[in-house]
Amino acid sequence: MRLKTILLAVAAAGLLVTAPATSAAASTSDEAWPPGNCQRGTFCVWPNWAHPEPAPVETPSLMTDTEWSGSVPAKTFHNYTSRNVDLGYSYTWPDGSTSNYTNCVRPGGNIFYLPVTVTKVRWHEGSC
Template sequence: MLLKSLAVAASAATLLATAPTASAAASQASEAWPPGNCAQGTFCVWPNWAHPNPAPVETPSLVSAGEWSGSVPAKTYYNYTPRNVDMKYSYTWPDGSTSHYTLCTPPGGNIFYLPVTVTQLSWHEGSC
């Protein structure tokens, strides 16, 4: 009987040692800002704020698979490429003046807290 109990305990210990923890499995299955309808290999910008769950489902104002310049409204973005991207954007203040910014965006997404205009995407060499 003692041998049977030891064998069951050893089997359970082996199973627990090889199974991933619940928190590790959950963190791999979701992220704070999922890509929504942004296709893998592209950089997407949406003109609206997208709640992280279920992620953006509206039509993006920009979908780009490489370097780009132009002018699109932006409140949410997602870099679904394996590279860091420099995103140039501007904000027009209530007094009519405009400020220009550059943000290095690693893979992943986020929101702007104010409505901005994205004007350029370019590959960023090295880390952000």
Template structure:
């Protein structure tokens, strides 16, 4: 009869010493660190200005909500706890390509200049 109480006590003890869940992923979880992108935001930078691999330029987009429009995006960082879907277009050799990328929390990339047209939140895993 005491065994269920002992197990419950152990679980309560583990939960009491466990660190709290964060609203944003740990810094540096992706390919590049978040630089000047603040926790809880999704950031897009218009060009490569990353001394020592860390973005310091002013982002062309900082959002905490879904967004649509047209901005130049060279790379991005998802510093939220949600999966983001990024819609983009890219013109090369007279041909325009369009697509979407899923950015899990702590992820960031592009590395070529694109036009970002939409950021939305996904309910499923990337």
């Protein structure tokens, strides 16, 4: 049970340790996780960990410019919009149980430290 508690803390912290916020209009060359093939004005999710150079080139498991719900595998994401996003995701533990999370994501990119399933993208009103 202690291992599950530690992994839960790592999973939650993984999304909270985000790259510095940038606007969608700003240059992304200095971002820790650049947008790769994510189109400006969209929120993208990739099923793999993308190395920062040259950034994700694989096909995203999700690319949306609207609010979305569903189920896609995720290890890397990029908010290439000018809005904050409430990102819903879940992690399935080795024992088969599932934990659900929602975090506010500023414009920019990041990775999940564990493989997760993204379940929703909603516009966040106000600052994160």
